Amino acid sequence: MADALYDTDLIIVGGGPAGCAAARMAASVGMRSILVEPDRLCRNLYRIPALNNVLGGRTSGPELADSIVAELKSTELCRLELGRHVTELRADDVHVTVTVDTGVRLTAPYAIAATGVGPLQPRDTTWITAPDGLTLPPLWQAEADDADGRTLLVLGGDRPIGTFLRGTPTTDTRLLVAYPAADEYKTEEIRADPRVALLPVEHLTLGSAEGSSVTAEVVGQDGARQTITADAVYLSIGNAPTAPSGDLVRGVDGYCPPADQHSRVIVAGDLRSARFQRIMTALGSGSEAALRAYYAARELSTKG
Numbered sequence: 001m002a003d004a005l006y007d008t009d010l011i012i013v014g015g016g017p018a019g020c021a022a023a024r025m026a027a028s029v030g031m032r033s034i035l036v037e038p039d040r041l042c043r044n045l046y047r048i049p050a051l052n053n054v055l056g057g058r059t060s061g062p063e064l065a066d067s068i069v070a071e072l073k074s075t076e077l078c079r080l081e082l083g084r085h086v087t088e089l090r091a092d093d094v095h096v097t098v099t100v101d102t103g104v105r106l107t108a109p110y111a112i113a114a115t116g117v118g119p120l121q122p123r124d125t126t127w128i129t130a131p132d133g134l135t136l137p138p139l140w141q142a143e144a145d146d147a148d149g150r151t152l153l154v155l156g157g158d159r160p161i162g163t164f165l166r167g168t169p170t171t172d173t174r175l176l177v178a179y180p181a182a183d184e185y186k187t188e189e190i191r192a193d194p195r196v197a198l199l200p201v202e203h204l205t206l207g208s209a210e211g212s213s214v215t216a217e218v219v220g221q222d223g224a225r226q227t228i229t230a231d232a233v234y235l236s237i238g239n240a241p242t243a244p245s246g247d248l249v250r251g252v253d254g255y256c257p258p259a260d261q262h263s264r265v266i267v268a269g270d271l272r273s274a275r276f277q278r279i280m281t282a283l284g285s286g287s288e289a290a291l292r293a294y295y296a297a298r299e300l301s302t303k304g
Contacts, residue, residue, distance in 0.1 A: 007106045008034045008079070010293050011098045013086045013244060014114035015041040017279050018269025020068050021286030022112045027077035029294045034106055035078055036098065038085040041069045044116075045279070047140045049167025054279050060167075064279070089113065089246035091262040110293035113248055113256065114268040114286060117239035117277070122206065125237055127180045128155060130206040139164050139234040147173040153214060153230035155204065156237030157183035161190050171195075176230055178204050181221060199228070206233065241271055266292050 010026050012019045015037025026033045040046075045068075048061030058064040072078060081100065088099040089111060096111040119138040122130035130136075140160045142152065148171050154161060157179035165175075178199040179187060190196050205217040214233045218226050241254045248267070249260040255274060258267045268289040269282040276285075 006095060006108050008032045008108050009110075009297070010034075010290065011036070011096060011106055011108040011111040012114060013089065013098060013111065014116060014269065014271075015039070015080075015082070016044060016114060016116050016269060016282065017042060017068065018114035018116070018271075018282040018286035018289070019112065020072050021283045022114060022268060022290040023072060023078040024075055025287040025290035026294065027075045029291070031077065031290070031294055031297075033078045033290075034081060034108070035072075036081045036084050036086050036100060036106075038083065040082065041065070041072060041080075044140075048163060049144070050163065051279070052166065086115075086244045089244050089248060089265070091247045091264045096264050109297055110264050110266065112266045112268050112286070112289045112293065113243060113261075113271055114282075114289070115242045115244065116270040116282075118242045119235055120237045120240050121235070122155065122237075124240065125180075127201065128204050128206065128237075131208050134206070136233060136235045139236045142232075142234055144168045144171050147171060149173070150231040151176060151229075153178065153216060153228065153233040154236050155206075155233065156180075156235060157186040157190075157198075158236040158238050159186060161187075161196075161236050165190060165193050165195065176228060177236075178216070178218060178228075239270070239274070239277070243271055263296070 009031040010033040012022050012033055012035040015035055019035055023033045023035050042065035045061040045065035051059055085101040086098055087101055090097045095107050095109055098106045121135055122128040139154055151174040154175050154177045157177055173195055175196050178201045187198055200221045201218050202221050203219045207215040213229055215229050218228055243256055247262055248256050251257050256267045256271050258272055261267055266289040268285040270277045
């Protein structure tokens, strides 16, 4: 399967659960891979304090991440390129070329894009007005010790709120969750938690933080206006795809539907769709992506 013209059999862009699973599966069928990741492997898993939907007995993100990282670092057929950012991915009838931020170009018969998603910011919504250039952290980055005894304003009702609450069951934190009507169904799992105050809003105008507090002017879905104050503000308004530029085909929502891609480019993990963003689906799709590349390469070699 290896070809002297190629740097490897498979290039994997992204070192989250999907990318790591792809590298592990590729090695198990004898494929060499190069995995490119700008940060640490499974970096987002280290921010998930509690897991309740992953097989294998893992109950926290760091525990699962440590086991995945240990396995991948012992996988001889996988070469890790950590601290490197992919700037472009190009595909043609013969191979895929991936360019990294050092200017180096890597080639392989196939590539797997598993770059996942990143948090949306207030500027990406219509229901939040915030100071120009403001960038806020997502809730999953809030440290339990820093949040203890404080009131946090959370913008949006997305799923990580429940993850935060499950991971900090004894933390004395109050969450003021301001969310639009479209997020109503997402708040069901947190409604019963006494630490949560739900604020359905039509619009929210975030003021600049002064000292140790932040204020916001809120127009409720009933038209009522109020001013709210919190110790800090975090985001939970969802994510956006973080695909590299080049030949990846994006849908109107920014995601990269697997069926629309070049035959030599396989999309795995959260980059596929907003509907299946779970650790288990990422692991499965990464493994499947590697097998797709393996069988496609075998079919070409037998025809040759």
